[in-house]
Amino acid sequence: MRAAPLQSPGEPAGRPLLVRDDPDAMLAWHQGKAVTVAGFLAEVAAVAERLPEASAALNLADDRYAFSVLFCALLWRGQTNLLPSSRSPAAIAAVAAAFPGCQEVDDADARSRLVTAHPEPLSWPRIAGGITALVACTSGTTGEPRCWPRSWDLACQAHAGSRLRLQSWFGSRFSVVATVPPQHMFGWEFTVLLPLQSEVCVHAGRPLFPADIAAALAEMPAPRVLVTTPLHLRTLAASGMALPPLAGILSATAPLDEELATIVETRLGAPVYEIYGSTETCAIASRRTIEGAWWQPMPGIRLRPGPEGCEVTAAFMQHSFWLGDLIELDATGERFRLIGRQQDLLEVAGKRMSLAALNRHLLAIPGVVDGVALQQAPGRGGVGRIAALVVAPGLDEATILDALRRQVDPVFLPRPLRRVAVLPRNDTGKLPRAVLLAMLQAGRPGTTDVQSEDEDRPAGRAAAAMDSPAAP
Structure with missing residues (x-):
């Protein structure tokens, strides 16, 4: 079966798979060489042709470039990407059981026939906005794991505000190296969707050790942005490893304390920005950690405090989402402070x-x-x-x-x-x-x-605890 843009004659124009004007622009750095937009699309088309028929697939690729190729190939074929919370057998089995008949794809499935030149003419595919692009699954850190579907149209709209925020910090063109996996929503939004919807290029690897992070950054053109977590930042700061010049650092998946952020900024000479969001909503706010506790919602996002959490609304959302985090708005109502989870x-x-x-x-x-x-x-x-x-x-x-x-x-x-x-x-x-x-x-x-010497005292009242010093 030949892959073709998912657009029937009666449907609207849909959204482009890539927002790029130059087919020779660098999209990714993979296995020691630059991959152009045209080369990427040719590989996506080749992989899409070989995908078996199915309604959905578990995208288990570890290599970030392979994951992106598979993500787009599945989308091109009208199949949903299923993103488990981890690659553990239990997490994969749980998602597979929830979607009977789904296939599994990994790095080996992304290896297409060698493409030395892109076919002419190469058309930019457009994807019907209503197609379910992905189903993201939570890890169960604060309770039972859940799965959240997201259409291609909603995914692109939800990311638009984050893209504008990043452009205000780093400009429209920069390089990304990430320590987070592409299956996690933070990793997916800022290392898979971002390069598709902007002029950003991304490193295919997922370096974890300080020396490997430094090497990956050195392969990428400036300005460079590191996408990571507090856990990895703590290791990086303790190592004393010198890194190539950074334009900035994005951190998420857990709260970053001001002391660590200050150490990282001092040692690496780059601003550290935290991203706040959830699997349900994608990124919805940001802050520069050393500047205090107040968060700025992404453009178009509104948060309203409630007794059990906060309500998140946006014009593109079909309905509001309630998150379990208690917040306090400032006097202008334009910024908020995280108080904690009700169950925390x-x-x-x-x-x-x-x-x-x-x-x-x-x-x-x-x-x-x-x-x-x-x-x-x-x-x-x-x-x-x-x-x-x-x-x-x-x-x-x-x-x-x-x-x-x-x-x-x-x-x-x-x-x-x-x-x-x-x-x-x-x-x-x-x-x-x-x-x-x-x-x-x-x-x-x-x-x-x-046992504490205070064991006879009441333990207090709280529901399910946070999994770690972490926020969604």
Whole structure:
């Protein structure tokens, strides 16, 4: 079957797959060489011809360029990209079960016949706006995993505000290197959709180690932007690795504290911007972390605070979305401050604290490499204990608790506190809640518990805890 633009005679013009004027412009850097817009489209067409018939496909490509080729080839054929929250067998199986008959595609499926020159004439494909371009699945960090469909038209409109914001920071042409996978919505929006809908070019790799990040950046033309997470920034800052000049850094998937942002900006000489969003909405706000707690919504986005979270609206949305984050608007109503998740708030004996704040104090303890506090399921009395899993090879539990006691009220000390060798973070640093609870309940060999001296106090009131020091 020959691939053709998904446009029937009676339909509107649709949206272009790529917004580019120059077929010879660089779209990506792949395996040591530049890939032009024309070369990319030729490869997409070749791969689309060989795709089997199906309504949807799990796009499991690890290479960012291969993922983009497959994403566009599936879209061109009218098939939906299914994006699991991770590449774990359980996550893939869950999505496959929800979409019977779907196929799986990976890096090998993106290897088309060698294309040395693009065919003439090469037409720019247009995609019917109503087609379901992707279904993005959440990781279950704050509850049960869910899947969210998004049409091609909605995806492009939702991204328009973010594109304008980035252009105001970096200009219309810049290069992107990313440490986040393309299946995650942050990675997908800013490393797959962005190059398709702008003049941005992207590196195909996903470097994780500081030396690999430096090497990937060195391959890309300036100005350069690094798309990453607080977890990777913490490692990068600790390494002392020098990087090629950066125009800026984008961080998401977890809150970035001001101290780390300041260190990163000082050492790398580039502004650090945080992106706030969700799987349901894509990116909806941004801030420069060192400038304070106030977020600026993306153009066209409106947020309204409510008792259980915040409502997100935009002209292009078919309906509003409610997120579980509590917010406070400033006097102008144009900016907002994140207070925390409703289920993240703890209230004990008239005292209040959030699990996010508790996590920040935990991670600030010298010798703590990683850690997370979370609320267990309610037990006797209808409340759940606060517990913690900590990676701290040189510390014992009593020392960790003593350090934490100096920073927080004793009623909020975790019990139990368990040391572990490593936390089960996924590709973006998130921690699925179900896995954390299983680790607490399993009493795995090599882990130890310590009960707080304040164990007889009530644990407080909170629903499902945040997965990590993280926001959506």
